[in-house]
Structures are given as C-alpha cells and as structure tokens.
C-alpha cells in the first residue's frame with residue numbers, strides 16, 4: 001500500500017512516521033508514505049494557495065489550481081482520493097478495513113476556512129473524523145492513517161486486531177495482566193484456568209456485555225446468534241430488575 005498526503009504542513013506527519021509500531025513498519029517497508037506540499041504547485045506569484053471567499057466572509061479558502069495540479073501529478077487509475085472534511089462520511093473501523101485493501105490512498109488535507117467547493121468533484125470519498133471542526137485535515141488524516149496502517153499484514157500480529165473493538169461489530173472483552181491480585185482486585189478465575197474453550201466463551205459474553213452497557217446502538221445492526229440473543233435478554237432482565 002502507498003499513502004500520499006497533500007498538505008501545506010508536511011511536518012505534522014513526522015511524529016506518526018517516527019514513533020513506535022508505525023515507525024517499525026515503515027522501516028520494514030510494509031507501506032510507502034509520502035507527503036506532498038501542494039504549495040509547490042501554485043502558479044500564483046507569491047506562492048499563494050488561498051484567497052478570500054467570493055461573497056465575503058471570514059477566513060481564506062484554498063484555491064483549486066495548486067491542489068488539483070498536485071493531485072493530477074500523483075493520481076493513477078489505482079488511486080482512491082479521500083477529501084478530509086467535517087461534511088464527509090464519518091470514519092470508522094469498517095471503512096478503515098476497506099481502505100486497508102486499496103493499493104494507493106491519496107488524502108487531501110484542507111486548512112484555514114476550507115477549500116473551493118469545486119474540489120469535491122475530483123475526489124472519490126469525502127471523509128470526516130467526527131462531528132467537530134479541526135483547524136486542518138492533518139490531524140484527522142493521521143488518525144485515519146494510523147488506523148489503516150495497523151491493519152496491513154505484518155504491522156501488528158493479526159489475531160491482535162481480530163478481537164479489537166468494532167472488528168466483529170462488538171466492543172472488546174476486558175483484558176488483564178500481572179499481578180493476579182492488585183489492590184484486592186482479582187483477575188477472573190476463568191482466565192487463569194487454562195481452559196481455552198471456557199476462556200473463549202467468557203470473552204465473547206464479556207464482549208456482548210461491554211457492548212450492551214456502553215454501545216447498545218452497535219447491537220441493533222448485528223446478526224446475533226440464538227445464544228447471544230438469550231444472553232442479552234438475560235442482561236436486559238437484570239437491568240430491568242435493578243431499575
């Protein structure tokens with residue numbers, strides 16, 4: 001996979017590429033990453049890439065020419081072009097999994113007041129990090145790249161991401177490590193039993209439980225087994241009894 005980012009502030013990406021798991025994956029050439037400063041493509045005399053909005057109003061708007069010339073210089077038929085905008089579809093784990101299978105992702109980071117509306121016509125996907133407004137697309141892009149890159153083969157152990165929250169539609173089960181007792185709080189016996197089938201069952205039930213208590217909305221779209229439905233009915237009855 002190759003990721004190209006169009007940004008006016010390439011230095012934003014240094015921490016992502018030079019830290020921890022992503023750094024090691026980059027050193028092993030598990031992906032290619034480039035940041036292109038689209039200011040280099042401007043045909044304006046003083047290197048301008050933005051101008052005041054037609055119709056008046058505050059802030060500066062990124063012009064079409066520098067951005068779209070930069071895009072044209074790197075785009076191929078295998079590229080997926082993603083525009084970062086609070087008006088886009090909200091990013092999630094399912095979208096990250098789909099994007100991790102693509103050959104070449106191009107992210108366009110807006111800045112200032114945003115970009116000329118006509119730029120939207122040149123992209124494949126408009127993507128938002130959430131219902132809030134950032135100063136620029138760079139921080140959103142970093143979050144999305146981090147999430148996509150860790151799904152690439154070899155970046156982390158595969159079974160480590162398989163049980164992650166959202167991967168199978170549920171939140172993850174609780175995790176524990178040494179010591180067995182901390183401040184009087186004991187690790188559940190089943191995890192110390194060495195009985196793999198029981199551990200698997202317990203983890204699945206705790207995943208259902210976590211999702212039921214913290215993100216019940218996720219359960220609405222899931223195709224649940226008969227056993228899962230019975231287990232959830234029991235949780236619901238327990239809640240009703242407490243009310």
Ligand SMILES: C[S@@+](CC[C@H](N)C(=O)[O-])C[C@H]1O[C@@H](n2cnc3c(N)ncnc32)[C@H](O)[C@@H]1O
Pocket residue numbers: 084085086087108109110111112113114115127128129130131132133134135136137138140
């Ligand atoms: C200050 S924002 C512009 C917001 C724009 N005026 C609006 O209300 O839609 C500048 C840039 O930051 C990026 N950005 C801001 N919030 C974002 C979000 N929630 N998700 C993705 N990108 C975002 C976009 O690239 C945007 O063009």
